[in-house]
Amino acid sequence: MAKRLAALICALILTGSAQAQTSDLVSKTALRVCADPANYPMSDKEGTGFENKLADLIADRLGVPVQYTWYPMATGFIRNSLRANKCDLVTGYAQGHELVLNTNHYYTSAYTLVVPQDGPLAGVETLSDAALQDKVIGIIAGSPPATHMARNGLLLKARAYNLVVDRRHESPAIDMLDDLAAGTTDAAILWGPLAGPLVKQGYPGLKVTPLTQEDLPPRLFFRITMGVRQGEKVWQRKLNSLIRRNQAEINVLLDEAGVPLLNDMGTEPLDLSK
Structure with a gap:
């Protein structure tokens, strides 16, 4: 029993150490964003995409500037940006994707x-x-x-x-x-x-x-989250809090851009009055 308890304590120490190490990768002086430089209307180098504006909003709430790592949204995007520790956030990623740790979704x-x-x-x-x-x-x-x-x-x-x-x-x-x-x-x-x-x-x-009335698979609606590195739970929770507190402003930003916003089940337009 003593050996098992010691092993458990060691495992907890190692887990805490690993979490601390991954959390240390997140910049404290800038919002480091991974983005496609030519993916308008989502993102572009000129900063005119709605994901650029979302990054500006998040950075403003954090009190830091935005710093971009540009890479085409194609094969190798996550591997060569987020996983390479060149940035700390992907502003738009489908919920449930295994390449990233998803935040709570901020639109459907x-x-x-x-x-x-x-x-x-x-x-x-x-x-x-x-x-x-x-x-x-x-x-x-x-x-x-x-x-x-x-x-x-x-x-x-x-x-x-x-x-x-x-x-x-x-x-x-x-x-x-x-x-x-x-x-x-x-x-x-x-x-x-x-x-x-x-x-x-x-x-x-x-x-x-x-296309909200298609009953057969595959589904045609998706919940969109922000993506962070696997294991960065502290950063994820911080972003979840930011999303929750600023959801109304995020909705307005997306709606003004022309993004079709739906309820969580993808069955009807989102009621922006709520």
């Missing part, structure tokens, strides 16, 4: 259907709608809505756009919306936090409809 959004607002598809709300049959629909290859399109027989005439790209050289979301605005395609299916802000700022003739 969904994939959207984008169509001409005065066209025959303006009233479509589900991918099973017969009005979509025989239409040319833009889709990011390999994204969750592609499964729903296949189930509803919409892939035969679909126009695919690349999923993983270096946004400094290729912008599939903008290409997709440009094609739709030009009439090359009839509709587009795009992640809401990309579609909403881009349409709001540059495509006044298009309508964005969140």
